[in-house]
Amino acid sequence: MLYYTLRRIPSAIVVLFLASIVIFFILRLVPGDPAVVLAGPDASPETVDAIRANLGLDQPLILQYLLWIGGVVTGDLGTSYILNASIGELMGEALANTAVLAGAAIILSLVFGGAVGIFLGVTRRKNTAALVGAVNSFAFAIPPYVVGLLLALVFSVQLGWLPSVGIGPGLDDPIGMLPFLVLPAVTLAIPTGATIARFLAVSMRQQRDEDFVVAATARGLRAGRLFRTHVLPNSLPPVLTIVGLQVANLLAGAILVEVIFAWPGVGQLILTSVQTRDYLLTQALLLLAVAVFITTQLLTDLADAAIDPRVRLRLAA
Template identity: 60%
Template sequence: MFRYTLRRLPSAVVVLFVASVVIFFILRLAPGDPAAALAGPDASTATVQAIRHQLGLDQPLITQYLIWLRGILSGDLGNSYILHAPIAQLISESLMNTTELAIGALVFAIVGGGLIGYFQGIAKRRASQATLSALTSFGIAIPTYVTGVLLILLFAVGWRVLPAGGIGPGIRDFSLGWQYLLMPAIALSLPTGATIARFLSASMRQTLDQDFVQTGIAKGIRPSRLMIGHVVPNSLPPVLTVLGIQIGQLFGGAIIVETIFAWPGIGQLLLQAVTGRDYLLTQDLLLIAVLVFIVVQLITDIVDAAMDPRIRLERA
Protein backbone atom coordinates (compact mmCIF):
# COMPACT_ATOMS: atom_id res chain seq x y z
CA MET A 1 0.00 0.00 0.00
CA PHE A 2 2.84 2.37 0.83
CA ARG A 3 4.55 1.68 -2.51
CA TYR A 4 1.25 2.23 -4.32
CA THR A 5 0.95 5.65 -2.67
CA LEU A 6 4.52 6.57 -3.60
CA ARG A 7 3.85 5.68 -7.24
CA ARG A 8 0.93 8.12 -7.26
CA LEU A 9 2.88 11.09 -5.89
CA PRO A 10 5.06 11.95 -8.96
CA SER A 11 2.03 12.32 -11.23
CA ALA A 12 0.34 14.55 -8.64
CA VAL A 13 3.42 16.80 -8.49
CA VAL A 14 3.57 17.02 -12.30
CA VAL A 15 -0.11 17.96 -12.51
CA LEU A 16 0.35 20.64 -9.86
CA PHE A 17 3.36 22.09 -11.70
CA VAL A 18 1.55 22.15 -15.05
CA ALA A 19 -1.46 23.76 -13.37
CA SER A 20 0.74 26.50 -11.92
CA VAL A 21 2.15 27.30 -15.38
CA VAL A 22 -1.30 27.36 -16.99
CA ILE A 23 -2.80 29.50 -14.21
CA PHE A 24 0.03 32.03 -14.33
CA PHE A 25 0.12 32.57 -18.08
CA ILE A 26 -3.64 32.37 -18.67
CA LEU A 27 -4.21 35.19 -16.18
CA ARG A 28 -1.74 37.35 -18.12
CA LEU A 29 -3.93 36.98 -21.21
CA ALA A 30 -6.90 38.59 -19.45
CA PRO A 31 -7.57 42.20 -20.49
CA GLY A 32 -6.79 45.03 -18.10
CA ASP A 33 -3.78 46.30 -16.20
CA PRO A 34 -3.68 45.87 -12.41
CA ALA A 35 -1.37 48.88 -12.08
CA ALA A 36 -3.78 51.11 -14.02
CA ALA A 37 -6.70 49.84 -11.92
CA LEU A 38 -4.84 50.62 -8.70
CA ALA A 39 -3.68 54.03 -9.90
CA GLY A 40 -7.17 55.15 -10.93
CA PRO A 41 -8.50 56.66 -14.16
CA ASP A 42 -6.84 60.07 -13.63
CA ALA A 43 -3.34 58.78 -12.87
CA SER A 44 -0.43 59.80 -15.06
CA THR A 45 1.64 57.38 -17.10
CA ALA A 46 4.55 57.85 -14.72
CA THR A 47 2.38 56.89 -11.75
CA VAL A 48 1.16 53.76 -13.50
CA GLN A 49 4.71 52.77 -14.42
CA ALA A 50 5.84 53.31 -10.83
CA ILE A 51 3.09 51.02 -9.57
CA ARG A 52 3.98 48.42 -12.20
CA HIS A 53 7.60 48.52 -11.00
CA GLN A 54 6.51 48.27 -7.36
CA LEU A 55 4.38 45.20 -8.12
CA GLY A 56 7.08 43.64 -10.29
CA LEU A 57 4.85 43.66 -13.37
CA ASP A 58 7.53 45.29 -15.52
CA GLN A 59 9.75 42.22 -15.32
CA PRO A 60 9.74 39.41 -17.94
CA LEU A 61 6.92 36.91 -17.47
CA ILE A 62 9.28 34.01 -16.83
CA THR A 63 10.96 36.04 -14.07
CA GLN A 64 7.59 36.86 -12.53
CA TYR A 65 6.64 33.18 -12.61
CA LEU A 66 9.88 32.05 -10.99
CA ILE A 67 9.52 34.67 -8.25
CA TRP A 68 5.96 33.50 -7.59
CA LEU A 69 7.03 29.85 -7.58
CA ARG A 70 9.90 30.58 -5.21
CA GLY A 71 7.52 32.38 -2.86
CA ILE A 72 5.13 29.41 -2.82
CA LEU A 73 7.90 26.91 -2.14
CA SER A 74 9.29 29.09 0.66
CA GLY A 75 5.85 29.74 2.18
CA ASP A 76 5.92 33.48 1.39
CA LEU A 77 2.73 34.15 -0.56
CA GLY A 78 3.21 37.92 -0.57
CA ASN A 79 0.62 40.65 -0.03
CA SER A 80 -2.65 41.33 -1.79
CA TYR A 81 -2.69 44.35 -4.11
CA ILE A 82 -6.27 45.30 -3.38
CA LEU A 83 -6.84 44.13 0.19
CA HIS A 84 -3.42 45.28 1.47
CA ALA A 85 -2.99 42.26 3.73
CA PRO A 86 -0.79 39.15 3.77
CA ILE A 87 -2.21 36.59 1.35
CA ALA A 88 -1.45 33.72 3.73
CA GLN A 89 -3.63 35.35 6.39
CA LEU A 90 -6.47 36.07 3.96
CA ILE A 91 -6.43 32.51 2.62
CA SER A 92 -6.26 30.86 6.04
CA GLU A 93 -9.27 32.79 7.32
CA SER A 94 -11.33 32.25 4.17
CA LEU A 95 -10.29 28.61 3.82
CA MET A 96 -11.54 27.82 7.32
CA ASN A 97 -14.96 29.27 6.46
CA THR A 98 -15.13 27.44 3.13
CA THR A 99 -14.03 24.19 4.78
CA GLU A 100 -16.80 24.57 7.34
CA LEU A 101 -19.33 25.07 4.54
CA ALA A 102 -17.91 22.21 2.46
CA ILE A 103 -17.97 19.78 5.38
CA GLY A 104 -21.58 20.67 6.15
CA ALA A 105 -22.54 20.22 2.50
CA LEU A 106 -20.62 16.94 2.31
CA VAL A 107 -22.45 15.54 5.35
CA PHE A 108 -25.82 16.41 3.80
CA ALA A 109 -24.74 14.97 0.44
CA ILE A 110 -23.44 11.68 1.84
CA VAL A 111 -26.35 11.09 4.22
CA GLY A 112 -29.12 12.27 1.89
CA GLY A 113 -27.62 10.91 -1.31
CA GLY A 114 -26.66 7.63 0.36
CA LEU A 115 -30.17 7.02 1.69
CA ILE A 116 -31.88 7.92 -1.59
CA GLY A 117 -29.40 5.82 -3.58
CA TYR A 118 -29.86 2.86 -1.22
CA PHE A 119 -33.65 2.87 -1.43
CA GLN A 120 -33.55 3.47 -5.16
CA GLY A 121 -31.19 0.52 -5.55
CA ILE A 122 -33.45 -1.91 -3.67
CA ALA A 123 -36.77 -0.48 -4.89
CA LYS A 124 -38.77 -2.98 -6.92
CA ARG A 125 -41.82 -0.91 -7.75
CA ARG A 126 -41.56 1.30 -10.81
CA ALA A 127 -43.40 4.11 -9.05
CA SER A 128 -40.86 4.20 -6.25
CA GLN A 129 -37.94 4.11 -8.67
CA ALA A 130 -39.49 6.87 -10.80
CA THR A 131 -40.07 9.10 -7.75
CA LEU A 132 -36.54 8.69 -6.42
CA SER A 133 -35.09 9.14 -9.91
CA ALA A 134 -37.05 12.38 -10.27
CA LEU A 135 -35.60 13.64 -6.98
CA THR A 136 -32.04 12.99 -8.13
CA SER A 137 -32.74 14.56 -11.51
CA PHE A 138 -34.08 17.63 -9.72
CA GLY A 139 -30.94 17.86 -7.58
CA ILE A 140 -28.63 17.64 -10.59
CA ALA A 141 -30.61 19.87 -12.94
CA ILE A 142 -31.43 22.83 -10.67
CA PRO A 143 -28.48 25.28 -10.45
CA THR A 144 -27.21 26.13 -6.98
CA TYR A 145 -28.02 29.81 -7.39
CA VAL A 146 -31.67 28.95 -8.06
CA THR A 147 -31.77 26.61 -5.06
CA GLY A 148 -30.12 29.25 -2.88
CA VAL A 149 -32.58 31.96 -3.84
CA LEU A 150 -35.55 29.63 -3.32
CA LEU A 151 -34.30 28.65 0.14
CA ILE A 152 -33.87 32.31 1.11
CA LEU A 153 -37.36 33.20 -0.14
CA LEU A 154 -38.89 30.26 1.70
CA PHE A 155 -37.07 30.11 5.05
CA ALA A 156 -35.71 33.65 5.49
CA VAL A 157 -38.29 35.87 3.79
CA GLY A 158 -41.45 33.75 3.99
CA TRP A 159 -41.27 31.81 7.25
CA ARG A 160 -38.44 33.88 8.83
CA VAL A 161 -36.99 30.92 10.69
CA LEU A 162 -33.41 31.18 9.36
CA PRO A 163 -31.04 34.09 8.68
CA ALA A 164 -30.79 35.11 5.02
CA GLY A 165 -26.99 35.28 4.96
CA GLY A 166 -23.73 35.75 6.78
CA ILE A 167 -21.68 33.30 8.79
CA GLY A 168 -22.68 34.18 12.35
CA PRO A 169 -20.50 32.81 15.15
CA GLY A 170 -19.59 29.73 13.09
CA ILE A 171 -18.26 26.69 14.89
CA ARG A 172 -17.35 28.83 17.91
CA ASP A 173 -21.02 28.69 18.92
CA PHE A 174 -22.53 25.86 16.91
CA SER A 175 -25.88 26.13 18.71
CA LEU A 176 -26.37 29.39 16.81
CA GLY A 177 -23.95 28.92 13.94
CA TRP A 178 -25.86 25.98 12.43
CA GLN A 179 -28.70 28.35 11.56
CA TYR A 180 -26.38 30.29 9.25
CA LEU A 181 -24.84 27.10 7.87
CA LEU A 182 -28.01 25.15 7.11
CA MET A 183 -29.27 26.84 3.92
CA PRO A 184 -25.93 27.32 2.12
CA ALA A 185 -24.88 23.77 3.00
CA ILE A 186 -28.13 22.35 1.62
CA ALA A 187 -27.88 24.42 -1.58
CA LEU A 188 -24.28 23.32 -2.11
CA SER A 189 -24.97 19.66 -1.31
CA LEU A 190 -27.84 18.98 -3.72
CA PRO A 191 -25.84 18.30 -6.94
CA THR A 192 -23.30 16.18 -5.06
CA GLY A 193 -25.95 14.25 -3.13
CA ALA A 194 -27.96 13.57 -6.29
CA THR A 195 -24.84 12.31 -8.09
CA ILE A 196 -23.96 10.01 -5.18
CA ALA A 197 -27.50 8.63 -5.19
CA ARG A 198 -27.37 7.92 -8.93
CA PHE A 199 -24.05 6.09 -8.79
CA LEU A 200 -24.91 4.15 -5.63
CA SER A 201 -28.24 2.91 -6.97
CA ALA A 202 -26.69 1.86 -10.30
CA SER A 203 -23.79 0.12 -8.55
CA MET A 204 -26.14 -1.68 -6.15
CA ARG A 205 -28.25 -3.02 -9.02
CA GLN A 206 -25.13 -4.45 -10.66
CA THR A 207 -23.99 -5.97 -7.36
CA LEU A 208 -27.40 -7.55 -6.75
CA ASP A 209 -26.98 -9.50 -9.98
CA GLN A 210 -23.72 -11.07 -8.81
CA ASP A 211 -23.58 -14.77 -7.98
CA PHE A 212 -22.49 -14.28 -4.36
CA VAL A 213 -25.73 -12.41 -3.63
CA GLN A 214 -27.82 -15.25 -4.99
CA THR A 215 -25.71 -17.68 -2.96
CA GLY A 216 -26.33 -15.64 0.19
CA ILE A 217 -30.06 -15.67 -0.45
CA ALA A 218 -29.99 -19.44 -1.02
CA LYS A 219 -28.17 -19.93 2.30
CA GLY A 220 -30.91 -18.05 4.11
CA ILE A 221 -28.93 -14.91 5.10
CA ARG A 222 -31.27 -12.20 6.32
CA PRO A 223 -31.87 -9.58 3.57
CA SER A 224 -30.85 -6.69 5.84
CA ARG A 225 -27.59 -8.41 6.77
CA LEU A 226 -26.91 -9.31 3.15
CA MET A 227 -27.49 -5.73 1.98
CA ILE A 228 -25.53 -3.95 4.71
CA GLY A 229 -22.76 -6.51 5.06
CA HIS A 230 -22.15 -7.47 1.44
CA VAL A 231 -24.08 -5.57 -1.24
CA VAL A 232 -23.40 -2.03 -0.02
CA PRO A 233 -19.64 -2.49 0.65
CA ASN A 234 -19.15 -4.07 -2.78
CA SER A 235 -21.06 -1.19 -4.38
CA LEU A 236 -18.98 1.57 -2.80
CA PRO A 237 -15.77 1.73 -4.96
CA PRO A 238 -17.35 3.56 -7.94
CA VAL A 239 -19.26 5.80 -5.52
CA LEU A 240 -16.03 6.73 -3.73
CA THR A 241 -14.40 7.58 -7.05
CA VAL A 242 -17.16 9.96 -8.07
CA LEU A 243 -17.29 11.33 -4.51
CA GLY A 244 -13.65 12.37 -4.82
CA ILE A 245 -14.49 14.32 -7.98
CA GLN A 246 -17.55 15.87 -6.36
CA ILE A 247 -15.57 17.05 -3.31
CA GLY A 248 -13.28 18.96 -5.64
CA GLN A 249 -16.29 20.47 -7.40
CA LEU A 250 -17.74 21.58 -4.07
CA PHE A 251 -15.13 24.32 -3.96
CA GLY A 252 -16.19 25.50 -7.42
CA GLY A 253 -19.86 25.56 -6.41
CA ALA A 254 -18.93 27.34 -3.20
CA ILE A 255 -18.13 30.51 -5.19
CA ILE A 256 -21.78 30.90 -6.20
CA VAL A 257 -23.22 29.79 -2.87
CA GLU A 258 -20.94 32.06 -0.86
CA THR A 259 -21.95 35.02 -3.03
CA ILE A 260 -25.66 34.34 -2.56
CA PHE A 261 -25.46 33.85 1.19
CA ALA A 262 -22.69 36.43 1.85
CA TRP A 263 -20.48 33.66 3.24
CA PRO A 264 -16.92 35.01 3.70
CA GLY A 265 -15.00 32.10 2.22
CA ILE A 266 -12.61 31.30 -0.61
CA GLY A 267 -15.29 31.96 -3.21
CA GLN A 268 -15.89 35.50 -2.00
CA LEU A 269 -12.15 36.13 -1.79
CA LEU A 270 -11.59 34.80 -5.32
CA LEU A 271 -14.36 37.03 -6.65
CA GLN A 272 -12.71 40.07 -5.07
CA ALA A 273 -9.32 39.06 -6.46
CA VAL A 274 -10.61 38.55 -10.02
CA THR A 275 -12.66 41.74 -10.16
CA GLY A 276 -9.75 43.71 -8.69
CA ARG A 277 -7.23 42.09 -11.10
CA ASP A 278 -5.12 40.95 -8.16
CA TYR A 279 -2.83 38.55 -10.03
CA LEU A 280 -0.96 37.26 -7.00
CA LEU A 281 -4.03 36.50 -4.88
CA THR A 282 -5.91 34.97 -7.83
CA GLN A 283 -2.97 32.72 -8.71
CA ASP A 284 -2.62 31.48 -5.14
CA LEU A 285 -6.34 30.78 -4.77
CA LEU A 286 -6.59 28.88 -8.06
CA LEU A 287 -3.49 26.84 -7.27
CA ILE A 288 -4.91 25.97 -3.85
CA ALA A 289 -8.13 24.83 -5.54
CA VAL A 290 -6.09 22.56 -7.83
CA LEU A 291 -4.09 21.28 -4.85
CA VAL A 292 -7.27 20.43 -2.94
CA PHE A 293 -8.64 18.56 -5.96
CA ILE A 294 -5.37 16.60 -6.39
CA VAL A 295 -5.17 15.69 -2.69
CA VAL A 296 -8.80 14.55 -2.64
CA GLN A 297 -8.28 12.44 -5.75
CA LEU A 298 -5.12 10.93 -4.27
CA ILE A 299 -6.92 10.03 -1.05
CA THR A 300 -9.81 8.59 -3.07
CA ASP A 301 -7.44 6.38 -5.10
CA ILE A 302 -5.75 5.15 -1.92
CA VAL A 303 -9.10 4.32 -0.28
CA ASP A 304 -10.24 2.53 -3.47
CA ALA A 305 -7.03 0.51 -3.53
CA ALA A 306 -7.41 -0.35 0.15
CA MET A 307 -10.96 -1.61 -0.43
CA ASP A 308 -10.21 -3.43 -3.68
CA PRO A 309 -6.77 -5.11 -3.93
CA ARG A 310 -7.34 -5.67 -7.66
CA ILE A 311 -6.71 -1.95 -8.24
CA ARG A 312 -3.26 -2.21 -6.66
CA LEU A 313 -2.44 -5.25 -8.79
CA GLU A 314 -3.65 -3.64 -12.02
CA ARG A 315 -1.54 -0.52 -11.42
CA ALA A 316 1.50 -2.34 -10.08
Protein backbone atom coordinates in the same frame (compact mmCIF):
# COMPACT_ATOMS: atom_id res chain seq x y z
CA MET B 1 -0.04 1.43 -0.02
CA LEU B 2 2.94 3.50 1.10
CA TYR B 3 4.79 2.64 -2.11
CA TYR B 4 1.76 3.66 -4.17
CA THR B 5 1.48 6.97 -2.29
CA LEU B 6 5.15 7.77 -2.78
CA ARG B 7 4.87 6.83 -6.45
CA ARG B 8 2.02 9.31 -6.97
CA ILE B 9 3.81 12.28 -5.37
CA PRO B 10 6.18 13.07 -8.30
CA SER B 11 3.32 13.08 -10.81
CA ALA B 12 1.30 15.33 -8.48
CA ILE B 13 4.20 17.78 -8.29
CA VAL B 14 4.52 17.82 -12.08
CA VAL B 15 0.78 18.53 -12.44
CA LEU B 16 1.01 21.39 -9.93
CA PHE B 17 4.00 22.82 -11.75
CA LEU B 18 2.23 22.73 -15.12
CA ALA B 19 -0.92 24.18 -13.54
CA SER B 20 1.11 27.05 -12.07
CA ILE B 21 2.44 27.92 -15.55
CA VAL B 22 -1.02 27.86 -17.11
CA ILE B 23 -2.56 29.89 -14.27
CA PHE B 24 0.19 32.52 -14.31
CA PHE B 25 0.18 33.19 -18.05
CA ILE B 26 -3.58 32.87 -18.59
CA LEU B 27 -4.19 35.57 -15.98
CA ARG B 28 -1.91 37.92 -17.91
CA LEU B 29 -4.28 37.62 -20.87
CA VAL B 30 -7.21 38.96 -18.85
CA PRO B 31 -7.98 42.59 -19.78
CA GLY B 32 -7.14 45.20 -17.16
CA ASP B 33 -4.11 46.49 -15.31
CA PRO B 34 -3.71 46.19 -11.52
CA ALA B 35 -1.67 49.39 -11.52
CA VAL B 36 -4.59 51.29 -13.05
CA VAL B 37 -6.95 49.79 -10.46
CA LEU B 38 -4.68 50.94 -7.63
CA ALA B 39 -3.94 54.36 -9.10
CA GLY B 40 -7.54 55.20 -9.90
CA PRO B 41 -9.15 56.43 -13.12
CA ASP B 42 -7.75 59.98 -12.82
CA ALA B 43 -4.11 59.03 -12.22
CA SER B 44 -1.43 60.25 -14.59
CA PRO B 45 0.56 57.81 -16.76
CA GLU B 46 3.64 58.54 -14.64
CA THR B 47 1.81 57.50 -11.48
CA VAL B 48 0.57 54.29 -13.12
CA ASP B 49 4.10 53.49 -14.33
CA ALA B 50 5.51 54.08 -10.86
CA ILE B 51 2.96 51.74 -9.27
CA ARG B 52 3.60 49.10 -11.95
CA ALA B 53 7.34 49.30 -11.23
CA ASN B 54 6.72 49.09 -7.47
CA LEU B 55 4.65 45.94 -7.97
CA GLY B 56 7.25 44.41 -10.26
CA LEU B 57 4.79 44.30 -13.17
CA ASP B 58 7.29 46.03 -15.47
CA GLN B 59 9.65 43.06 -15.31
CA PRO B 60 9.69 40.28 -17.96
CA LEU B 61 6.94 37.69 -17.46
CA ILE B 62 9.42 34.86 -17.07
CA LEU B 63 11.15 36.67 -14.21
CA GLN B 64 7.78 37.47 -12.59
CA TYR B 65 6.84 33.79 -12.77
CA LEU B 66 10.15 32.61 -11.32
CA LEU B 67 9.87 35.06 -8.43
CA TRP B 68 6.31 33.96 -7.73
CA ILE B 69 6.89 30.21 -7.94
CA GLY B 70 10.02 30.59 -5.82
CA GLY B 71 7.92 32.27 -3.14
CA VAL B 72 5.32 29.49 -3.35
CA VAL B 73 7.98 26.82 -2.86
CA THR B 74 9.43 28.64 0.16
CA GLY B 75 6.00 29.39 1.63
CA ASP B 76 6.16 33.13 0.97
CA LEU B 77 3.01 33.91 -1.01
CA GLY B 78 3.55 37.63 -0.76
CA THR B 79 1.12 40.43 0.01
CA SER B 80 -2.11 41.30 -1.71
CA TYR B 81 -1.52 44.74 -3.23
CA ILE B 82 -5.26 45.39 -3.39
CA LEU B 83 -6.30 44.24 0.09
CA ASN B 84 -2.91 45.15 1.60
CA ALA B 85 -2.76 41.96 3.67
CA SER B 86 -0.72 38.78 3.77
CA ILE B 87 -1.95 36.33 1.14
CA GLY B 88 -1.24 33.42 3.45
CA GLU B 89 -3.44 34.90 6.18
CA LEU B 90 -6.23 35.75 3.73
CA MET B 91 -6.18 32.25 2.28
CA GLY B 92 -6.04 30.62 5.71
CA GLU B 93 -9.12 32.44 6.95
CA ALA B 94 -11.06 31.91 3.72
CA LEU B 95 -10.05 28.24 3.50
CA ALA B 96 -11.24 27.60 7.06
CA ASN B 97 -14.65 29.09 6.26
CA THR B 98 -14.93 27.10 3.02
CA ALA B 99 -13.84 23.91 4.78
CA VAL B 100 -16.68 24.32 7.29
CA LEU B 101 -19.20 24.90 4.50
CA ALA B 102 -17.88 22.05 2.35
CA GLY B 103 -17.67 19.69 5.35
CA ALA B 104 -21.28 20.34 6.30
CA ALA B 105 -22.35 19.89 2.67
CA ILE B 106 -20.44 16.61 2.38
CA ILE B 107 -22.05 15.21 5.54
CA LEU B 108 -25.53 16.19 4.36
CA SER B 109 -24.94 14.81 0.86
CA LEU B 110 -23.63 11.49 2.19
CA VAL B 111 -26.62 11.10 4.51
CA PHE B 112 -29.15 12.15 1.87
CA GLY B 113 -27.45 10.43 -1.05
CA GLY B 114 -26.76 7.26 0.92
CA ALA B 115 -30.33 6.92 2.17
CA VAL B 116 -31.92 7.60 -1.22
CA GLY B 117 -29.40 5.44 -3.09
CA ILE B 118 -29.90 2.47 -0.77
CA PHE B 119 -33.67 2.81 -1.01
CA LEU B 120 -33.59 2.91 -4.81
CA GLY B 121 -31.13 0.02 -4.87
CA VAL B 122 -33.14 -2.39 -2.73
CA THR B 123 -36.78 -1.44 -3.19
CA ARG B 124 -39.07 -3.62 -5.29
CA ARG B 125 -41.89 -1.08 -5.37
CA LYS B 126 -41.74 0.27 -8.89
CA ASN B 127 -44.14 3.18 -8.44
CA THR B 128 -42.44 4.45 -5.30
CA ALA B 129 -39.00 3.99 -6.85
CA ALA B 130 -40.09 5.90 -9.94
CA LEU B 131 -41.37 8.82 -7.83
CA VAL B 132 -38.25 8.98 -5.64
CA GLY B 133 -36.05 8.60 -8.72
CA ALA B 134 -37.82 11.49 -10.46
CA VAL B 135 -37.34 13.77 -7.45
CA ASN B 136 -33.69 12.73 -7.25
CA SER B 137 -33.20 13.44 -10.97
CA PHE B 138 -34.71 16.89 -10.49
CA ALA B 139 -32.33 17.56 -7.59
CA PHE B 140 -29.45 16.34 -9.76
CA ALA B 141 -30.34 18.61 -12.69
CA ILE B 142 -31.22 21.89 -10.99
CA PRO B 143 -28.23 24.31 -10.81
CA PRO B 144 -26.92 25.21 -7.32
CA TYR B 145 -27.48 28.94 -7.83
CA VAL B 146 -31.16 28.29 -8.57
CA VAL B 147 -31.45 26.12 -5.45
CA GLY B 148 -29.74 28.80 -3.38
CA LEU B 149 -31.98 31.59 -4.58
CA LEU B 150 -35.13 29.51 -4.01
CA LEU B 151 -34.06 28.48 -0.50
CA ALA B 152 -33.17 32.06 0.41
CA LEU B 153 -36.48 33.33 -0.97
CA VAL B 154 -38.57 30.76 0.93
CA PHE B 155 -36.79 30.27 4.25
CA SER B 156 -35.26 33.71 4.70
CA VAL B 157 -37.38 36.27 2.86
CA GLN B 158 -40.85 34.69 3.11
CA LEU B 159 -40.70 32.66 6.34
CA GLY B 160 -37.86 34.48 8.10
CA TRP B 161 -36.62 31.27 9.71
CA LEU B 162 -32.98 31.44 8.69
CA PRO B 163 -30.50 34.20 7.79
CA SER B 164 -29.32 34.21 4.20
CA VAL B 165 -26.29 36.51 4.30
CA GLY B 166 -22.93 36.31 6.05
CA ILE B 167 -21.36 33.93 8.53
CA GLY B 168 -22.70 35.43 11.77
CA PRO B 169 -20.26 35.27 14.69
CA GLY B 170 -17.91 33.10 12.63
CA LEU B 171 -15.85 30.10 13.63
CA ASP B 172 -15.35 31.47 17.15
CA ASP B 173 -18.98 30.67 17.94
CA PRO B 174 -20.01 27.47 16.08
CA ILE B 175 -23.46 27.39 17.67
CA GLY B 176 -24.20 30.97 16.72
CA MET B 177 -22.84 30.35 13.21
CA LEU B 178 -25.04 27.29 12.64
CA PRO B 179 -28.19 29.14 11.41
CA PHE B 180 -26.05 30.96 8.83
CA LEU B 181 -24.57 27.64 7.67
CA VAL B 182 -27.83 25.79 6.96
CA LEU B 183 -28.93 27.36 3.67
CA PRO B 184 -25.55 27.41 1.86
CA ALA B 185 -24.71 23.88 3.07
CA VAL B 186 -28.06 22.50 1.90
CA THR B 187 -27.64 24.31 -1.43
CA LEU B 188 -24.31 22.59 -2.03
CA ALA B 189 -25.50 19.23 -0.68
CA ILE B 190 -28.61 18.78 -2.84
CA PRO B 191 -26.96 18.20 -6.27
CA THR B 192 -24.02 16.36 -4.69
CA GLY B 193 -26.29 14.06 -2.70
CA ALA B 194 -28.45 13.41 -5.76
CA THR B 195 -25.36 12.38 -7.75
CA ILE B 196 -24.22 10.01 -5.00
CA ALA B 197 -27.72 8.53 -4.76
CA ARG B 198 -27.91 7.89 -8.50
CA PHE B 199 -24.57 6.08 -8.72
CA LEU B 200 -25.13 4.13 -5.51
CA ALA B 201 -28.52 2.90 -6.72
CA VAL B 202 -27.07 1.78 -10.06
CA SER B 203 -24.14 0.05 -8.39
CA MET B 204 -26.40 -1.78 -5.93
CA ARG B 205 -28.71 -2.98 -8.70
CA GLN B 206 -25.74 -4.35 -10.59
CA GLN B 207 -24.49 -6.17 -7.52
CA ARG B 208 -27.97 -7.49 -6.78
CA ASP B 209 -27.99 -9.22 -10.17
CA GLU B 210 -24.55 -10.81 -9.78
CA ASP B 211 -24.38 -14.62 -9.84
CA PHE B 212 -22.98 -14.92 -6.33
CA VAL B 213 -25.87 -12.87 -4.91
CA VAL B 214 -28.43 -14.96 -6.79
CA ALA B 215 -26.73 -18.13 -5.54
CA ALA B 216 -26.65 -16.86 -1.94
CA THR B 217 -30.35 -16.01 -2.18
CA ALA B 218 -31.10 -19.47 -3.51
CA ARG B 219 -29.27 -21.02 -0.54
CA GLY B 220 -31.61 -19.18 1.78
CA LEU B 221 -29.31 -16.40 3.04
CA ARG B 222 -31.45 -13.76 4.70
CA ALA B 223 -31.97 -10.55 2.73
CA GLY B 224 -30.64 -8.32 5.52
CA ARG B 225 -27.42 -10.24 5.92
CA LEU B 226 -26.99 -10.54 2.16
CA PHE B 227 -27.33 -6.77 1.85
CA ARG B 228 -24.87 -5.98 4.68
CA THR B 229 -22.18 -8.51 3.78
CA HIS B 230 -22.31 -8.67 -0.01
CA VAL B 231 -24.40 -6.12 -1.88
CA LEU B 232 -23.52 -2.90 -0.06
CA PRO B 233 -19.74 -3.50 0.44
CA ASN B 234 -19.28 -4.45 -3.22
CA SER B 235 -21.30 -1.42 -4.33
CA LEU B 236 -19.12 1.13 -2.53
CA PRO B 237 -15.84 1.21 -4.56
CA PRO B 238 -17.27 2.84 -7.73
CA VAL B 239 -19.38 5.17 -5.60
CA LEU B 240 -16.33 6.20 -3.59
CA THR B 241 -14.70 7.46 -6.77
CA ILE B 242 -17.77 9.56 -7.50
CA VAL B 243 -17.69 10.94 -3.95
CA GLY B 244 -14.09 12.02 -4.48
CA LEU B 245 -14.99 13.83 -7.68
CA GLN B 246 -17.96 15.50 -6.03
CA VAL B 247 -15.84 16.70 -3.11
CA ALA B 248 -13.47 18.34 -5.59
CA ASN B 249 -16.42 19.83 -7.51
CA LEU B 250 -17.69 21.44 -4.31
CA LEU B 251 -14.97 24.07 -4.74
CA ALA B 252 -16.47 25.13 -8.05
CA GLY B 253 -19.97 25.12 -6.62
CA ALA B 254 -18.82 26.98 -3.53
CA ILE B 255 -17.86 30.03 -5.62
CA LEU B 256 -21.47 30.66 -6.67
CA VAL B 257 -22.96 29.61 -3.35
CA GLU B 258 -20.61 31.83 -1.34
CA VAL B 259 -21.49 34.78 -3.56
CA ILE B 260 -25.23 34.17 -3.18
CA PHE B 261 -25.05 33.90 0.62
CA ALA B 262 -22.09 36.30 1.13
CA TRP B 263 -20.13 33.49 2.78
CA PRO B 264 -16.53 34.73 3.27
CA GLY B 265 -14.74 31.69 1.87
CA VAL B 266 -12.36 30.85 -0.94
CA GLY B 267 -15.01 31.37 -3.62
CA GLN B 268 -15.80 34.86 -2.41
CA LEU B 269 -12.10 35.67 -2.21
CA ILE B 270 -11.47 34.39 -5.75
CA LEU B 271 -14.25 36.60 -7.08
CA THR B 272 -12.84 39.64 -5.28
CA SER B 273 -9.31 38.99 -6.48
CA VAL B 274 -10.40 38.53 -10.11
CA GLN B 275 -12.55 41.67 -10.10
CA THR B 276 -9.68 43.77 -8.71
CA ARG B 277 -6.98 42.19 -10.94
CA ASP B 278 -5.08 41.05 -7.85
CA TYR B 279 -2.70 38.71 -9.69
CA LEU B 280 -0.79 37.36 -6.72
CA LEU B 281 -3.90 36.49 -4.73
CA THR B 282 -5.74 34.99 -7.72
CA GLN B 283 -2.74 32.86 -8.67
CA ALA B 284 -2.38 31.48 -5.15
CA LEU B 285 -6.09 30.69 -4.85
CA LEU B 286 -6.30 28.90 -8.19
CA LEU B 287 -3.17 26.89 -7.44
CA LEU B 288 -4.71 25.98 -4.08
CA ALA B 289 -7.82 24.72 -5.89
CA VAL B 290 -5.68 22.49 -8.11
CA ALA B 291 -3.77 21.18 -5.08
CA VAL B 292 -7.03 20.37 -3.28
CA PHE B 293 -8.32 18.50 -6.33
CA ILE B 294 -5.13 16.44 -6.65
CA THR B 295 -5.07 15.65 -2.93
CA THR B 296 -8.74 14.64 -2.98
CA GLN B 297 -8.14 12.25 -5.87
CA LEU B 298 -5.15 10.68 -4.12
CA LEU B 299 -7.10 10.18 -0.90
CA THR B 300 -10.01 8.73 -2.88
CA ASP B 301 -7.72 6.20 -4.55
CA LEU B 302 -6.25 5.21 -1.18
CA ALA B 303 -9.71 4.82 0.38
CA ASP B 304 -10.80 2.78 -2.64
CA ALA B 305 -7.81 0.49 -2.14
CA ALA B 306 -8.59 0.16 1.56
CA ILE B 307 -12.07 -1.26 0.94
CA ASP B 308 -11.42 -3.18 -2.29
CA PRO B 309 -8.80 -6.00 -2.20
CA ARG B 310 -8.68 -6.06 -6.01
CA VAL B 311 -7.40 -2.49 -6.07
CA ARG B 312 -4.74 -3.31 -3.47
CA LEU B 313 -3.50 -6.17 -5.61
CA ARG B 314 -3.39 -3.91 -8.65
CA LEU B 315 -1.46 -1.24 -6.76
CA ALA B 316 1.02 -3.77 -5.45
CA ALA B 317 1.74 -5.06 -8.95
